[in-house]
Amino acid sequence: MFWRRLPYLLPWRRRAAERDMQEELRSLAEMAAPGELGNLSLAAEDAREEWGWTRLEQLAQDVRYAARGLRKSPAFAAAAVLSLAIGIGATTALFTLLNTLLWKLLPVRDPHTLLMLGQRSPTTLTAGFTYQQYELFSSHAPTLDLAAYAPVRLNVSIAGSVEPTLEGQLVTGEFFPLLGVQAAMGRLLGPEDDRVPLGHPVVVLSHAYWRRRFDADPGVVGRQLALSGTPFTIVGVAPRDFFGVDVGSAPDLFAPVMMQPAVMPTTVNLLDRPNVFSTWVRIVGRVQPGASLAEAAARLDALAGNPETDWRPRDKFTGRPADVHLEMRSAATGLSDLRRRFSQPLWLLLAVSGVVLLVACANVANLLLARAAARQPEFALRLALGASRGRLMRQVIVESLLLSALGGAAGVALAFWATRALVVYASSGHQAIVLDLSPDLRVLALAAAVSALAGLTFGSVPALRAARVRLAQTWRRDAGTASSAGRGPGRVLVAAQVALSLVLLIAAGVFTRSLQNLSPADPAVDSGRILIVSVEPRGSGNRSGPGVAEHFDRLYRNLLDAVERIPGVESVSLARTAPLSGWTLGYPVSPAGGTAARMVSSTIVYPKFFSTMDIPVLKGRDFTEDDLRPAATPAVIVNEAFVREFLAGREPLGTAHGVRQARGAPPARKGDPPRFEPGNPLNIVGVVKDSRFPTLRERTSPLVFQTFLQANTGFAQMVLHVRTTARSAEVVPAVRAAVQAVDPIVPMAAVHTLSDEVDAALVRERLVAALSGVFAAVAVTLVCVGVYGLMAFSVTRRRGEIGIRMALGATRSDVRWMIARQTMATVIAGLAVGVPAAWISGRLLSSQLAGLLFHLTPTDPAIMGAAALLLAVVGTCAGLLPAHRAARVDPATTLRSE
């Protein structure tokens, strides 16, 4: 009966039972004849066995003994625990991030039944819907509870003063009830807040914002704040761990979706404009109790088949519905863009950290081997005194496990710090990423499992050696001959370390080189002297009214004048899009002589854009004031790629090249694809150099620059580009003030430097390069320690042999060379395994790595060669000190002690 034995785990219970037993045995001995009962202490020993915890006690004894042993050699313990802490910490940190991104459940009621709607096209899956699509689904899915939410940037003012722009969410009335989230204070939003457009000026604060901005004021409910100038009443605070359904984002305010026109003054009213196809809401849902998911899904899917309820977006030209269907996925772990962007690099880095852990294990195994060799006399003595080999092995294993437990605990602490540092790194330059990084059971279980596995891995080698201690040999005082047998596993371990580190070093080299290939070379970008900020005045979502475009043009020119006057501003311009966000306009072009039109990318810029962005004008001129007039002859500027593809050596400037702007023409038959016919000749006034923007990764495509009033587009938002003369920090507040002054009540975008934007765009590449670099550095350091330890140990063991050699005429340089040769042999053996291993793993992973590498293959020969050379040099150098010490052996002293 196991449970009856449990109390005996408690030391005082065991002591009480022991006293009781001794008393009983004494009483029995008094009754019996002397010697009749036999060996009573043996009987007591066997009885104790019945309590069943003898093994445990022995284990505790082993642990105590191991702890004492580690305390006696603090340098060894520190080295081993530190190597393990780094290995286990790195693995745990990456696993924590993966766990948070991939598996952590949302803090909502019943996360497993929460669903997310998506539009699946043959190539993509998107989560965005229009509000009208949401209404349609809600009214046609009786067995499905749906709710919608939309991330939104908010202009908040409290007591009349404008606050920094916040991230918030607009939610439907069903959102909080569906998720089953309870208010931390006051109330959350409900169906009663979701009836009339503009009729519900109420807002819920996030727990974090309530604490940050209102100092956790318990009287906050009922207070007022203004969103884009409209007063709202605070009705409650969301619970502490609730950040909505989007993992990684942290909305600070929740407002009813019915208030959209008030809080998003830049865009049109998206609630009642079905002709504007803006997929701005995301839809979550649950199947009602008792209903089936398949049936609900089928019902929704059938909506597309009926012309009345066909929700699919239609092609602008053909009017045909797009090839999309509705998909319902589990939303138990939430929706995350981070998951898509970071899971692959994180898996990769987890594998890399696993290799670091292996290197660390090899290091600790080596340390333990050296220690075991030094303890051979002790083991031999204990064997001679009757200890079993199993007990010795167990003791070595316990010592290893104790080391790994200490390393694991330190590793978890390291990981706790490292995950936060990594998240800060990943969100650098942009909106903060907020993740719940508290280690849960899964993370702790992994850390424990990894530590135990590591302990058994590096402990098994010395344990087996401890079991093979031979009494006779150990007690014979021989310094030289036995050593060669003892070095075998140590050399193999160091060679393995070299091989593994080579793989890490090559990985670091490849990722770093790729990042360099990707980064733009402009020094002004690097030093943060180019500022980028979006300008979105009220109504700029639609410029297609009489005089509207002219109104915005005036606004923008005033802004340019104002910013130009700020001290420290070198030049300023506006463009339709930010440097890394892609070109959004299409521009149909009819090549000379041909009839088939081609769509090329286009953007709108104001004068001085090219000098601000440091794009050289190769031919012709920049736009002038004159080109800005709508009545002027339409003028465009093209890039080199355009010249290459369309002009074939003809003079680009002017109109003589024969390339024309294409004009949309009605299709011959209804349902045909759109048709274009040649229109006005393209009046090219300038040619500019190709730039790496907007897509750092791809070749620049043909591009047409237009002016604001001459372009044919419905949107009027622009992005301000500012080049400053010196450090931008002093200029930023002035630029921000100038932009906010254009329209004081719209949510203003943050002012970023272009280097921030580049950093944000390359965050995956930077993360992988930086971490693999750190891991490689750690691994190479561990290799140095390993090589040094191995050679130092070997020199100590061969002291006598070296003395004899020197007595027989070997010079100091002979000895030095002998030890160096041995070092090199070990390192080269490692490289001989590592190079093919790296090559094969590079080839196997090349398709997975393709997304992370730019203009580079994982088996780049130059990088592999450099890495191998570096390791060879560093490894050999690590062996120099022991070689030097060997050369200083004094033959007279050594031989006397023999």
Add this chain to the structure above:
Amino acid sequence: MEALYGVLDMLILRTLVFGPRHGYGLAAAIRDCSDEALTIEFGSLYPALKRLELKGWIVARWETSEHNRRVKVYRLTPAGRRRLHDESTDWTAFVRAVARIMNPGAKKATS
């Protein structure tokens, strides 16, 4: 030797059917009942007592003996009684089976 473990347990349980006894008394009772054919080493008997106690088949209590000594007395629990019943049934079957194998002729003669 392993088989004897179970036998020893059974002998202890069976002996306690006649009433509670202390450790020394038990050893003596088994020796006497078997006409001194079975001499149980106290070194085996004592751990067996602890084992049976842990299994819940017997309970121990400190009492004062007729000689006015403080002794630890073991007595059978209901669970122990059930266990003894099962064991003796098994034992009888076992003995019959062994007897049939050891002495095949004898069985024929009786039937």
